[in-house]
Amino acid sequence: MAHATDDLVADDIGEYLRRHEHKSMLRFITCGSVDDGKSTLIGRLLYDSKLVFEDHLAALEADSRRIGTQGGGLDFALLVDGLAAEREQGITIDVAYRFFTTDRRKFIVADTPGHEQYTRNMVTGASTADLAVILVDARTGVVTQTRRHSYLVSLLGIRHIVVAVNKLDLVGYSQEAFDAIEADYRSFAGQIGIEDVTCIPISALLGDNVTSRSANTPFYDGPTLVQHLEEVEVGDDGPGKPFRLPVQWVNRPNLDFRGFSGQIVGGTVRPGDRVRIVPSGTESTVARIVTADGDLAEAASGQSVTLTLADEVDVSRGDVIAEAADPPSLADQFECHLIWMGEEHLLPGRPYLLKIGTRTVGATVTHAKYKINVNTLEHEPAPTLELNEIAVCNISTDRPIPFDPYSDNRDMGGFILVDRYTNATVGAGLLTFELRRSQNVHWQATLVDRDTRARSLGQRPKVVWFTGLSGAGKSTIASLVERRLHDLGFHTYLLDGDNLRHGLNRDVGFTDADRVENIRRAAEVGRVLVDAGLVVLASFISPFRAERQMARDLFDDGQFIEVHIDVPLAVAEQRDRKGLYAKARRGELVNFTGIDSPYEPPGSPDLHIDAAASTVEENAERIVDYLLEPGVLRG
Amino acid sequence: MPRLTHLQQLEADSIQIFREAVSESEHPVMLYSVGKDSSVMVHLAQKAFYPSRPPFPLLHVDTTWKFRAMYEFRDEFVGRHHLELLIHRNPDCVEQGVNPFDHGSAMHTDLWKTEGLKQALDLHGFDLAFGGARRDEEKSRAKERVFSIRSAQHRWDPKQQRPELWHLYNARVRPGESVRVFPLSNWTELDVWQYIHLEEIPIVPLYFAAERPVVERDGTLIMVDDDRMPLAEGEQPELRSVRFRTLGCYPLTGAVESSASTLEEIIQEMLLTASSERQGRVIDHDSSGSMEKKKQEGYF
Numbered sequence: 001m002a003h004a005t006d007d008l009v010a011d012d013i014g015e016y017l018r019r020h021e022h023k024s025m026l027r028f029i030t031c032g033s034v035d036d037g038k039s040t041l042i043g044r045l046l047y048d049s050k051l052v053f054e055d056h057l058a059a060l061e062a063d064s065r066r067i068g069t070q071g072g073g074l075d076f077a078l079l080v081d082g083l084a085a086e087r088e089q090g091i092t093i094d095v096a097y098r099f100f101t102t103d104r105r106k107f108i109v110a111d112t113p114g115h116e117q118y119t120r121n122m123v124t125g126a127s128t129a130d131l132a133v134i135l136v137d138a139r140t141g142v143v144t145q146t147r148r149h150s151y152l153v154s155l156l157g158i159r160h161i162v163v164a165v166n167k168l169d170l171v172g173y174s175q176e177a178f179d180a181i182e183a184d185y186r187s188f189a190g191q192i193g194i195e196d197v198t199c200i201p202i203s204a205l206l207g208d209n210v211t212s213r214s215a216n217t218p219f220y221d222g223p224t225l226v227q228h229l230e231e232v233e234v235g236d237d238g239p240g241k242p243f244r245l246p247v248q249w250v251n252r253p254n255l256d257f258r259g260f261s262g263q264i265v266g267g268t269v270r271p272g273d274r275v276r277i278v279p280s281g282t283e284s285t286v287a288r289i290v291t292a293d294g295d296l297a298e299a300a301s302g303q304s305v306t307l308t309l310a311d312e313v314d315v316s317r318g319d320v321i322a323e324a325a326d327p328p329s330l331a332d333q334f335e336c337h338l339i340w341m342g343e344e345h346l347l348p349g350r351p352y353l354l355k356i357g358t359r360t361v362g363a364t365v366t367h368a369k370y371k372i373n374v375n376t377l378e379h380e381p382a383p384t385l386e387l388n389e390i391a392v393c394n395i396s397t398d399r400p401i402p403f404d405p406y407s408d409n410r411d412m413g414g415f416i417l418v419d420r421y422t423n424a425t426v427g428a429g430l431l432t433f434e435l436r437r438s439q440n441v442h443w444q445a446t447l448v449d450r451d452t453r454a455r456s457l458g459q460r461p462k463v464v465w466f467t468g469l470s471g472a473g474k475s476t477i478a479s480l481v482e483r484r485l486h487d488l489g490f491h492t493y494l495l496d497g498d499n500l501r502h503g504l505n506r507d508v509g510f511t512d513a514d515r516v517e518n519i520r521r522a523a524e525v526g527r528v529l530v531d532a533g534l535v536v537l538a539s540f541i542s543p544f545r546a547e548r549q550m551a552r553d554l555f556d557d558g559q560f561i562e563v564h565i566d567v568p569l570a571v572a573e574q575r576d577r578k579g580l581y582a583k584a585r586r587g588e589l590v591n592f593t594g595i596d597s598p599y600e601p602p603g604s605p606d607l608h609i610d611a612a613a614s615t616v617e618e619n620a621e622r623i624v625d626y627l628l629e630p631g632v633l634r635g
Numbered sequence: 636m637p638r639l640t641h642l643q644q645l646e647a648d649s650i651q652i653f654r655e656a657v658s659e660s661e662h663p664v665m666l667y668s669v670g671k672d673s674s675v676m677v678h679l680a681q682k683a684f685y686p687s688r689p690p691f692p693l694l695h696v697d698t699t700w701k702f703r704a705m706y707e708f709r710d711e712f713v714g715r716h717h718l719e720l721l722i723h724r725n726p727d728c729v730e731q732g733v734n735p736f737d738h739g740s741a742m743h744t745d746l747w748k749t750e751g752l753k754q755a756l757d758l759h760g761f762d763l764a765f766g767g768a769r770r771d772e773e774k775s776r777a778k779e780r781v782f783s784i785r786s787a788q789h790r791w792d793p794k795q796q797r798p799e800l801w802h803l804y805n806a807r808v809r810p811g812e813s814v815r816v817f818p819l820s821n822w823t824e825l826d827v828w829q830y831i832h833l834e835e836i837p838i839v840p841l842y843f844a845a846e847r848p849v850v851e852r853d854g855t856l857i858m859v860d861d862d863r864m865p866l867a868e869g870e871q872p873e874l875r876s877v878r879f880r881t882l883g884c885y886p887l888t889g890a891v892e893s894s895a896s897t898l899e900e901i902i903q904e905m906l907l908t909a910s911s912e913r914q915g916r917v918i919d920h921d922s923s924g925s926m927e928k929k930k931q932e933g934y935f
Contacts, residue, residue: 013903021829025641094793096777097770099823106641108821111777120798127800248654253687261683263651263802292685302639304650304683317658341798355803358658414801423807425797 019103026229029110029125029158031149032135037166040075041135041204042111045226046100048211095125104230119152119374119388120341123428126156127414130234133162133225138171138201142184148374151192155337155390155430157410160196160234161189164225168217169203175219192377198232200225241301242326243267243275244404244412246357247319251306259290259306260315262358265411266404267323268300269307274324277315278402283324284309318359320402320412328402328412331434337372337406338365338385338393342419342426346385349516351550352426354397356415362398362553363417369393384513385427394435398553406430421545453533457491460633463526463536463555464623467548467602468565469594470541470580471572473611473619477565478539480620481627490535490633495526497540510591516547523551530559535633543599561632563623564605567612569594642830646679649818651802652781653683653765656816657690659806660763666752667693667720669705670882671838672767672819675827677716678836679818680765692719694755694764698747699724700735700884702860708839723755735886736865743884753789756813763806763814771823781820787811828905832898841879842901844893848872855889880905 008016032038063075098109110125112118126132132153136146150161163185171177182199189197200209201217202225208214211226223231244266251259269275273286289296290306299305307321315321322328340346346365354363368382371391382391406413417427454461464481466474475496482494500522501508508518519542529536542548552560572594573581584592591597602608607626609619627633639647657663665680667673680689695709713720725733728746735743756764770776782804784795797805806814819827831838849856850872857864859872864886866872877890878901895904 009903009906013899016906017829017832017899017902021642021833022640024638025644094778095798097821098777099771099821101823101825106823106826124798124800248651249658249684251684251687257686259686261654263647265802290686292682302644302647304647304654306685353807355805358655411801414803416798416800416803416805418805418807423805423809424795425799425805428798428800 020101023101023103023105025106025108026131026232026234027108027110027129028131028133028229029112029122029129029153030133030135031112031122031153032166033137033143033145036135036137037204038111038135041133041164041166041202041210042098042109043075044204044207044210045107045109046098048207048226095121102226102230107229119339119390122149122152123156123339123341126153126158127410127428129153129156129158131160131162131229131232132158133164135164135166136181136185138165138168138174138177138181141177141181142188144375146185147188147377150189150194151374151377154192154194157406157430159194160232161194161198162225162228163197163199164204165199165201166204168201168208169206173201173208173214173216175217178217178220198222198228200228241266241409243269243273243321243323244328244409245269245305245307245321246359246411247315247317247321248358250316257308258312259288259308260321261304261306262321263304264299264301265357266301266409268298270298271295275309275321276324276327277313278320278322278327279330279400280314280319282313284311284313286310318357320357322402328404329434330400330402332398332400333366333394333396333435334403335369335432335435336393336395336415337390337430337432338368338395338417339390339428340385340387340426341428342424343387344419344426345387345512346427347513347516347546348384348393349513349520350544350546351398351420351553353418353420354395354401354415354429355418356401356403356413356431357411359401360418361401363395365393365395367394392432393429395429403431403434405433407432419546420549450531450533453531457533459490459533459535460631461530461533461535462559462561462627462633463530463538463551464561464563464627465526465542465548465551466537466539466563466565467542467605468611469567469569469572469599470592471575471577472565472567473616474539474541474565476616477609477611477620477623478537480616481623482537484620484624485535485627485633488628491533492535492537493529495522495529495536495538495540497522500525510597512544512591512597515543515591515597519544519547519551523547523554526551527554530555535627541593541599543593543597545600545602548602561607561627562602562605563607563609564602565609565611565619566601571612642826642833645822645826646682646830648802648821649679650683652804652816652818653680653689655802655804656763656765656782656806656814656818657684659804660814662759662761663691663763663765664694664721664756664759664761665689665691665765666767667695667709668767668882669695669701669709669839670767671831671836671842672769672827674712674836674838675822675830676765676767676818677712677718678834681716688717691765692721694721694723694759694761696748696751696755697722697724698743698751698884699729700743700747700863700886702839702841702858702882702885702888704841705839705882708837712837721755721759723751723758725751725754734863735884740887744887747884756789761813762808763816765816765818767819768817769819769822769824769827779817779820781817782806783815783817784808785813785815789813825902825905828898828902832902839882841882844876844878844896844900846874847877847890849875849877849890856892857888858885858890860885 030038096111098111100107110129112121112125134149165178165181178201201220202209208216209224213224245262245264247260247262249261251261271286276283287308287310289299348365348368351362351364354361369392370379371382371389373380385391404412413431415429416425419426466478468474482492485492505518508514522540526536526538583589584595593599611619725747733746780796780799848859850870876894878893879890895901
């Protein structure tokens with residue numbers, strides 16, 4: 001590797017190491033459309049910083065001859081195209097991270113594809129970047145994709161933009177072309193609030209103004225791309241901000257030491273500083289900043305440390321240790337920008353897991369206000385969100401979380417949504433502000449509680465949740481079970497899906513989103529009835545696992561009994577007492593479970609009833625037997 | 636407050652990854668290969684949990700064919716640092732005496748390492764394993780996540796990999812699935828060497844040049860580390876000043892001729908010479924997609 005500082009390496013390796021062990025790091029993202037030459041630029045950066053090893057170079061030469069696009073000349077793009085499948089397709093389909101280094105900085109490059117459908121990747125790459133290099137083809141100028149990329153990087157909080165006007169060689173190194181693109185871009189950037197813009201005329205293929213100044217652009221007297229990347233100051237997330245440390249891990253090696261480990265995501269801290277623990281609100285004073293290299297007199301954003309406090313206070317993972325005078329807000333309802341990353345679309349009302357900082361809570365999108373068209377920045381109606389779509393939404397969490405607006409602190413305001421069943425990361429969000437609603441609605445404490453009511457009824461309140469296909473026999477069986485329990489002296493109530501749809505759920509249809517809302521309401525009613533001390537028999541198709549889980553989560557452990565009334569689709573369809581399957585087959589009924597809408601069977605129901613194998617009476621009796629076991633309905 | 640240097644920032648981010656992984660898993664383990672990246676990982680783990688000890692054991696998936704100096708270093712290292720070490724040797728391989736000479740390098744590696752690793756993870760029920768892989772090692776790794784999800788069969792499926800935003804890692808898995816976590820993802824080979832230099836991290840002496848008995852086969856210098864190495868008719872080990880840029884099974888690891896006997900000289904030599912790190916590994920020398928294939932099969 002013939003390094004740029006060959007001489008120093010050869011003459012005084014000690015001095016070289018001293019210098020290089022103290023350089024800083026910059027993370028940036030490159031964005032461009034398919035033919036803007038992005039891979040070529042990154043390949044060029046790696047090549048020019050002499051970080052391409054000889055064996056890689058040999059592979060590059062061979063690949064260039066075999067599949068290159070430069071007529072057998074070196075195709076730098078091949079240095080960075082990764083997975084075999086995509087190399088054949090000639091496009092990059094995921095975020096790749098590249099590394100190069102100069103005498104002054106180490107660089108981590110998030111290399112993201114620019115196609116329309118890959119918003120997900122660009123947002124991911126931008127989330128950890130301090131700066132964005134946006135490529136513009138000198139022949140085409142600022143195009144729709146340029147605007148989209150600029151919007152996305154500014155949404156993600158990147159404040160420094162480099163516009164690399166590429167392929168200048170193909171327009172004869174024309175100053176007019178460059179000036180026109182620069183003017184065009186600056187006027188657009190101003191509209192979306194991007195202030196720090198640097199435009200550089202380059203040719204990634206030929207190397208003009210990439211690492212060395214080009215004689216072909218006498219009109220340009222600014223820095224080369226690499227020079228700019230080496231010199232730009234991006235430390236604006238730093239010390240001026242209030243101190244924040246999300247606690248990752250409680251450090252207890254022995255009874256005498258109790259520390260709180262985490263990475264500082266804002267401000268600075270010193271021993272003696274007054275801090276507040278959020279959400280508990282307890283205050284204390286920082287006693288020590290502990291690291292394996294000795295205690296520190298001060299620590300700042302970016303550092304991983306362990307704090308000890310002067311008082312014995314209760315702190316756990318997920319809490320934020322914050323500057324006492326300027327703590328983060330605490331809320332459970334927010335407005336946010338949400339970028340959808342799941343293959344399955346968003347369902348408002350469905351419970352997801354939300355991870356912010358080191359805290360994971362349950363969350364639902366209560367209302368998608370509008371989608372943002374990333375090409376036109378226009379607002380569009382948003383009943384739901386598909387992969388790669390962005391919307392402004394209201395979101396609510398199942399308990400209050402500490403946060404700062406994303407625009408103030410990326411790590412305190414950025415979150416991911418996780419699907420509760422696949423565990424996939426399905427969304428990324430930026431908290432904008434808290435909604436005041438929840439603060440003004442307080443929980444009214446009552447003098448008689450659930451246990452008191454249950455005792456006076458002499459039973460253990462439960463909800464028995466019947467799920468299964470339409471026509472499986474849920475309601476018939478549930479009704480028989482209720483009759484039996486009633487005869488035995490239990491206080492019961494039967495909640496039936498069809499019946500609820502005549503009243504409380506009259507305004508709810510059968511789309512996926514409506515089914516979620518239908519179950520949410522039914523489960524909430526079930527909760528009220530259980531609170532009243534009753535044994536509730538709830539009969540709902542409830543086709544989605546996530547909503548049955550949501551219902552279960554409303555109750556205490558053991559209070560929710562899931563019964564799967566299982567019949568093969570063919571059997572249910574053959575019975576078809578209500579004639580619904582026939583209608584659905586004729587296409588007169590859409591979103592019918594089992595026909596054109598899925599049924600997700602329970603993985604491990606509390607009780608599985610093979611309903612086709614026995615009579616409804618026998619099935620009801622089995623359920624009653626289960627409920628009469630000691631500890632279920634009776635103490 | 637001065638800006639963090641790149642090594643301080645890499646260190647702080649790796650520590651964050653260690654703490655996050657431990658907090659979000661039930662039964663974590665660190666894969667320990669005895670190489671320099673493993674030394675750096677242990678060093679970072681010690682820093683991450685100080686003054687506690689790292690709350691997980693190390694797992695060495697052994698092949699019985701490592702250099703003797705590696706076994707010596709390993710035992711001394713874990714003893715000195717009071718680390719819990721689990722050693723797994725694929726019992727089928729032990730029984731059949733699988734070795735690189737009779738079975739070939741690919742089968743040897745697959746059975747001892749890939750299969751052995753799966754066995755060990757299943758045996759102990761680990762749901763999260765730290766590995767030392769870096770994104771700069773090979774093109775196909777540039778897109779690898781820090782938290783990489785593996786199916787119950789230990790397979791890597793590109794479609795199942797999760798987007799990673801900010802410092803938010805999603806380690807949730809279903810029963811049987813597991814996570815591989817790579818705290819060194821954003822380090823380069825040069826970063827690792829600089830960090831070893833700066834932090835004075837102990838590494839196996841094989842990385843330093845010394846006179847060692849080698850034979851030359853297909854242009855690769857192989858060290859004759861013990862008498863299990865069959866020599867061809869007339870083949871005579873000769874003493875040459877060599878060192879190793881990467882460590883593995885001795886019959887499969889090429890040495891480079893060198894006189895670099897200090898860390899500074901190693902880094903100097905690395906900066907002035909011209910082949911990348913993995914070139915010394917015989918296993919990578921097949922088709923260009925080989926790394927990716929191995930990943931899918933669960934090699935890492």
